[in-house]
Amino acid sequence: xxxxxxxxxxxxxxxxxxxxxxxxxxxxxxxxxxxxxxxxxxxxxxxxxxxxxxxxxxxxxxxxxxxxxxxxxxxxxxxxxxxxxxxxxxxxxxxxxxxxxxxxxxxxxxxxxxxxxxxxxxxxxxxxxxxxxxxxxxxxxxxxxxxxxxxxxxxxxxxxxxxxxxxxxxxxxxxxxxxxxxxxxxxxxxxxxxxx
Numbered sequence: 001x002x003x004x005x006x007x008x009x010x011x012x013x014x015x016x017x018x019x020x021x022x023x024x025x026x027x028x029x030x031x032x033x034x035x036x037x038x039x040x041x042x043x044x045x046x047x048x049x050x051x052x053x054x055x056x057x058x059x060x061x062x063x064x065x066x067x068x069x070x071x072x073x074x075x076x077x078x079x080x081x082x083x084x085x086x087x088x089x090x091x092x093x094x095x096x097x098x099x100x101x102x103x104x105x106x107x108x109x110x111x112x113x114x115x116x117x118x119x120x121x122x123x124x125x126x127x128x129x130x131x132x133x134x135x136x137x138x139x140x141x142x143x144x145x146x147x148x149x150x151x152x153x154x155x156x157x158x159x160x161x162x163x164x165x166x167x168x169x170x171x172x173x174x175x176x177x178x179x180x181x182x183x184x185x186x187x188x189x190x191x192x193x194x195x196x
Contacts, residue, residue, distance in 0.1 A: 001131055003071035005138035005156045007055065008131055009034035012100040015088035019067070021076050027067035031157075035100045055157060065155050106131060139163070140170040146177065 001011055006029075013035040020028040036050050067075070078090060085092025091101040110131050114123055128134070135156075142152045153163040 001134035002138050003068045003074075004029055004065045005135050005142070006031070006065070007034065007135060007157075008103075008106070009036050012089070012091055012106075014090050016079060016084045016090060017088055019075060019090075021067065021072045021079075023076075025069055025072070027069075027072040027075075029065045029067050031063040031065060037103050063155075063157050136167075136170075139167055143167055143170065 001008065006014075010031050010033075013033045014029065014031070018030045018032055020030070034055065075090065084090055085099070089100055091106075093099050093101055093105075107130075114128060118127065128137075139152060139156050139158075142155070143149065149160055149163055152158075153160045156163065158166075
């Protein structure tokens with residue numbers, strides 16, 4: 001979720017065939033849907049989950065997201081170590097290989113990871129309280145790294161308007177870099193103008 005700004009439902013839906021994972025360098029994730037927790041009474045199949053389209057997208061829409069080299073290594077390791085479910089899912093139930101990992105399972109794993117990674121004082125704060133916070137951290141990282149908002153919005157599956165409304169307050173420390181880019185553009189403009 002952190003390396004590709006995925007929603008939990010998109011991670012649960014991810015299949016091996018959706019991933020281009022080269023031996024080195026950047027890969028690509030082709031997101032094709034999400035697996036929502038609907039409850040038995042609310043899904044057509046009577047299962048507690050239901051596969052749906054990506055958020056705010058047509059059923060056949062896909063979203064292409066870059067996979068950082070570290071994510072590529074992690075996913076390659078996961079596939080080699082655990083394989084995939086019968087339906088190709090990367091994260092499936094061990095006892096029911098054609099179904100997605102449950103929300104309870106990944107929530108429990110997240111709580112355990114927080115205990116291992118954070119101090120007791122940090123655990124009492126909202127810091128990384130839920131897995132979804134990893135998505136927010138990724139989008140914030142991309143924006144603060146100077147990735148254009150239009151590109152971040154495309155990768156994260158947002159409109160630019162929503163992206164800037166939600167994440168404008170997290171963009172920090174870019175004043176100096178912005179001023180240097182403006183100075184460079186002005187210098188270039190001056191150099192390109194013919195002498196008077």
